[in-house]
Amino acid sequence: MNLIxxxxxxxxxxxEQFIPPEIIEMRKLGNNIKILPLRPAKEIGQGHENSVISExxxxxxxxxxxxxxCLFKYIIIHPIKVLNIISKIxxxxxxxxxxxxxxxxxxxxxxxxxxxxxxxxxxxxxxxASTSATAAYIASVISDIPWSFTAHRWDIYExxxxxxxxxxxxxxxxxxxxxxxxxxxxIRSEDVSKCKIIHVGIFLDNQNNSTFEVNNREEFLIVVPAxxxxxxxxxYLIEAINMLKDKNLICHFYGEGELEEELLTxxxxxxxxxKILLKGQVAHEDLxxxxxxxxxxxxxxxxxxxxxxxxxxxxxxLMEAMANKIxxxxxxxGGIPELLEEGSGILVDDKSSEQLKDAILRLLEDKEIAxxxxxxxxxxxxxxxxxxxxxxxxxQEFKNRA
Numbered sequence: 001m002n003l004i005x006x007x008x009x010x011x012x013x014x015x016e017q018f019i020p021p022e023i024i025e026m027r028k029l030g031n032n033i034k035i036l037p038l039r040p041a042k043e044i045g046q047g048h049e050n051s052v053i054s055e056x057x058x059x060x061x062x063x064x065x066x067x068x069x070c071l072f073k074y075i076i077i078h079p080i081k082v083l084n085i086i087s088k089i090x091x092x093x094x095x096x097x098x099x100x101x102x103x104x105x106x107x108x109x110x111x112x113x114x115x116x117x118x119x120x121x122x123x124x125x126x127x128x129a130s131t132s133a134t135a136a137y138i139a140s141v142i143s144d145i146p147w148s149f150t151a152h153r154w155d156i157y158e159x160x161x162x163x164x165x166x167x168x169x170x171x172x173x174x175x176x177x178x179x180x181x182x183x184x185x186x187i188r189s190e191d192v193s194k195c196k197i198i199h200v201g202i203f204l205d206n207q208n209n210s211t212f213e214v215n216n217r218e219e220f221l222i223v224v225p226a227x228x229x230x231x232x233x234x235x236y237l238i239e240a241i242n243m244l245k246d247k248n249l250i251c252h253f254y255g256e257g258e259l260e261e262e263l264l265t266x267x268x269x270x271x272x273x274x275k276i277l278l279k280g281q282v283a284h285e286d287l288x289x290x291x292x293x294x295x296x297x298x299x300x301x302x303x304x305x306x307x308x309x310x311x312x313x314x315x316x317x318l319m320e321a322m323a324n325k326i327x328x329x330x331x332x333x334g335g336i337p338e339l340l341e342e343g344s345g346i347l348v349d350d351k352s353s354e355q356l357k358d359a360i361l362r363l364l365e366d367k368e369i370a371x372x373x374x375x376x377x378x379x380x381x382x383x384x385x386x387x388x389x390x391x392x393x394x395x396q397e398f399k400n401r402a
Contacts, residue, residue, distance in 0.1 A: 001031045001032070001122045001123060001395070001398055001399065001402065002031075002032045002034075002119055002120055002121045002122050002123075003026065003031050003032065003033045003034075003121065003122065003123055003124075003125060003398065004033075004034055004035075004036060004112070004115070004116045004119065004121045004123070004124040004125065004136075004139070004145075005019075005023055005033055005034070005035045005036070005125055005126075005127075006036050006037075006038065006112060006124065006125070006126035006127070006132055006133075006135060006136040006139070007019055007035060007036075007037045007038065007126075007127055007128075007132065008037065008038055008039065008127070008128055008131075008132050009037050009038070009039055009040055009041050009045075010035070010037060010045060010050065010053075010127075011035065011037070011044055011045050011049075011050035011051075011053050011054045011057055012037055012040035012041045012042070012043065012044055012045065012050075012054070012057070012059060013037075013039075013040065013041035013043075013045055014041075014045060014046075014281075015045075015227075016045075016127065017045075017047070017049075017284055017316065018200045018202075018316045019127055020047070020049035020050055020052070020053050021049060021201065021202060021203055021387050022200070022201065022387065022390070022391060022394075023035065023053050024049060024052060024053065025201070025203075025387045025388060025390075025391040026391050026394070026395065029391055029392070029395055031395065033056055034056055034057075034058060034115070034119050034121070035053060035056060035057040035058065036057075036058050036060075036112050036115060037057065037058075037059070038062065038105070038108060038131065038132050038135050039061070039062050040057075040059045040060075040061060046281065046283050046284060047283055047284035047285055048284075048285055049284065058115060060108075060111065062104075062105075062108050063107060063108065066111070067107045067108055067110075067111045068107060070107065070110050070111040070114050071106065071107040071110055071111075073114075074110045074113075074114075074142060078142060081141060081142055082106075082110070082142075084141070085106060085109075085138055085141055085142070086103070086106070088161075088164055089102045089103055089106075089134075089161070090103075092161050092163070092164040093160065093161055094159060094160075094161070098160050098161070101131055101134075101160070102131065102134045102160070102161065105131055105134050105135045105138065106138060108135055109134065109135040109136070109137070109138025109139050109142070110138060110139070110142050112124075112135055112136065112138070112139035113138065113139035113140070113141070113142035113143035113145075114142075114143075116139055116143050116145050117143050117145070121143075121145050122145070122146075122398070122402045123145065123146055123147065123148070123170075123398045123401065123402055124136050124139055124140055124143075124145055124146070124147040124148075125147070125148050125149070125150070125398070126147065126148070126149040126150070127149070127150045127152075128149070128150070128151070128152060128155045129149050129150075129151035129152075129155040129156060129158075129160065129162060129165065129172075129183075130155040130158050130160045131160065132149075133149040133151075133155075133160070133161075133165055134160065134161060134165075136149060137161070137164070137165055137168060137169075140168065141168070146170040146401050146402065147168070147169055147170065148169050148170055148171050148172055148173065148397070148398070148401065149165060149169055149172050149173070150172070150173040150174075150175065150198075151172060151173070151174050151175075151179060151183055152175060152179070152313050153179065153310075153311065153312070153313040153334065153335075154310060156174075156179060156182050156183050156186070157182070157309060159186050162183065162186040162187055163186060163187050163188060163191075166183075166186075166187040166188065166191040166194065166195075167187075167188060167191055169194065170194070170401035171194045171195075171196055171397050171400075171401055172194060172195055172196070173195075173196050173197075173198045173394070173397070174195060174196070174197055174198075175197070175198070175199055175200050175313050175314055175335065176197065176199070176313060176314050176334075176335035176338050177197060177335070177338055178334060178335050178338070179197075179313065179335065180195055180197050183195060196393075196397060198390060198393050198394055198397070199314065199384060199385050199390055200313075200314065200316060200319075200385070200390070201385050201386055201387035201388075201389065201390030201391065202316060202319045202320055202323055202381065202385060202386075202387055203323075203387050204323050204381065204382060204386050204387070205292065205323070205324075218248065219248055219249060219250045220247070220248060220249040220250070220297045220298075220363075220364055221249070221250055221251075221252070221295065221296055221297045221298075222241075222249060222250070222251040222252070222296075222297065222298055222299075222300055222360070223251075223252050223254060223287075223290070223296050223298075223299050223300075224237065224251065224252070224253045224254065224255075224299070224300055224301065224302070225254040225255060225282070225287055225299070225317045226253075226254075226255050226301060226303075226315075226317065227255045227256065227257040228253065228255050228256060228257030228258065228259045228260045228263060228278075229257045229258060229259060230259065230304070230306050230310070231303060231304060231306050231310045231311065231312065232255075232257075232301070232302070232303055232304075233301075233302035233303050233304040233331065233350060233351065234253060234259065234263055234302065235263065235266060236302045236304070236350075236351055236352065236353045236356060237251070237300060237302040237353075237356055238263065238266055238267060238270065238272065238276060239353035239356075240302075240353040240354075240356035240357040240360065241272060241275055241276060241357075241360075242270045242272060243353070243354075243357045244357060244360060244361070245272070245275065247361075247364060249275065249360070249364065250274075250275060250276075250277070251275060251276045251277070251300075252276075252277050252279050253276065253277070253278045253279060254279050254280070254281070254282045254287065255280075255281060256280060256281050260278065263278065264278060287320075288320060288324075291320060291321055291323075291324035291326050292324055294324075294326075296321070296326050297326075297327075297363065297370070298326065298327050298328065298329060298360070298363050298370070299317065299318065299321035299326055299327075299328045299329075300328070300329045300330070300356070300360075301315055301317060301318055301328070301329075301330040301331070301336075302329075302330070302331060302350075302356055303315070303330060303331050303333050303334065303336065303350065304331065304333060304350040304351050305333045305334070305350055311333045311334035312333060312334035312335060312336055313334055313335045314334075314335040314336065314338060314339050315330070315336065315339075318330055318336070318339055318340070318345065319339065319381050319385050321377070322339075322344065322345065322374075322377030322378060322380060322381045323377075323378060323381045323382075323385075324378075325374035325375065325377065325378045326374060326377075327345065327346070327363060327369075327370045327373035327374050327377065328340070328345040328346070328373070328377060329345065329346040329348065329356065329359045329360070329363075330345060330346075330347065330348075331347065331348055331349065331350040331352075332347050332348070332349055332350065333350045339380065339385075340380075342376070342380075343372075343373070343376045344373070344376040344377045344379070344380035345373060345376075345377055346359045346362070346363075346373065
C-alpha cells in the first residue's frame with residue numbers, strides 16, 4: 001500500500017518517539033510511506049530512527065509560497081470542497097479558539113491532499129486527534145482518499161472536532177482501553193464501531209532475552225526517562241529518595257522541560273546532589289543500550305493525574321525497559337495499569353512518595369523480586385506490544401478501508 005503518515009513534527013522535532021518504529025515496521029511489511037509533518041522543526045529529532053525515516057519525509061513548513069499557491073489552486077478548481085471545509089471548521093470546532101487553530105491549517109491540509117494524490121496514496125493516517133488530524137481530515141476531503149487517525153490522551157480531551165473526524169474517518173485508533181472509553185463520550189454512537197484499540201508497539205530484540213542480572217555494581221541505579229513536566233511526577237520521587245538517603249543508590253533523570261530549575265532547587269535544598277542527577281536529553285539508542293547491557297536496576301515513572309486532568313497513556317518508556325527485562329515501577333494513572341497488570345511491574349498510587357519509597361526498598365532488598373518482575377514484564381510486552389504484531393493489526397485496518 002501507498003500510505004501517507006501525518007505527524008505533528010516527526011522526524012523533525014522533539015517527542016513522538018513512538019512514531020518512527022511504527023513507520024519503519026510498516027515499511028518492513030511492504031508498504032510505501034511518505035511522511036508529512038504539520039509543523040516540522042529546524043532540527044531533526046535525536047536518534048538513528050529519525051534519520052532513517054527522514055529519507056521519505058516532505059519537510060514543507062506550515063506555510064510558505066508553495067503551500068499558499070496550493071490554496072489558490074484549490075479555491076479555483078474545487079471551490080465547493082474548500083467552502084465545505086471552511087463551513088465544517090466554523091460550525092464543528094466547538095469554540096472560537098479551536099476555529100482559529102483549525103482555519104490556519106487549511107492551506108497545509110490542502111497541500112497534504114495534493115501530495116497524497118501525487119503519491120497515489122491508498123490511505124492517509126495521522127497521529128494525534130487534534131490539529132494534525134484536522135490537516136489530515138482536510139487532505140482527505142480534498143483528495144477523496146480515505147483517512148484514519150490515532151488518538152492518544154490529551155488530544156481526546158481537547159475534543160477538537162472529534163465528532164466530525166470520527167464520522168468521516170474510515171476508522172480511528174486509540175492506544176488503550178481508557179482512551180476507548182473516553183473518546184466514545186465525544187462521538188456519535190453509530191461511529192463507535194469504527195474505534196479500534198491498537199497499542200503503540202516497540203521493537204523486541206529476541207537476541208537479548210537473557211534473564212535480568214542481579215546488580216553487582218556498587219550503586220543501585222534508578223533511571224527516569226521523562227520530560228521534566230508536571231504530569232511526570234518527578235518531585236514525588238525526589239521525596240521518596242530523600243527517605244532513602246542512607247541507601248547506596250543513585251537516580252538519573254533523563255529529559256528536559258519547564259520544571260528543570262524547580263527540581264534542581266528542590267534537590268539542592270534536600271542535599272541530594274550526589275543521589276539525583278539531571279542528565280538532560282539522551283539519545284534514544286543510548287538509553288536502549290543501557291537497558292540491553294543491564295546497566296540499569298529499575299526504571300521508575302512516577303506519573304500523576306494533574307489538577308487539569310492530564311495523565312499518561314501507556315508510556316513507551318516503560319515498555320522499552322520491560323522488553324529488556326528491567327523491572328519497572330509506576331503509578332495507577334491513565335493507561336499505565338493496563339501495561340503493569342498481573343505482576344508485570346510494581347504499581348503505586350500517584351503522588352505517594354511513601355509507596356514509591358517502599359517499592360524501591362523491595363527491589364533493593366530482594367533481588368529475586370527484580371528477576372520475577374523482569375520476566376513478567378518481558379512476557380507482557382512480547383505478547384501485547386511487539387511492534388510487528390501491532391503493525392500487522394494496523395495494516396489490516398488500512399487494507400479493510402482502502
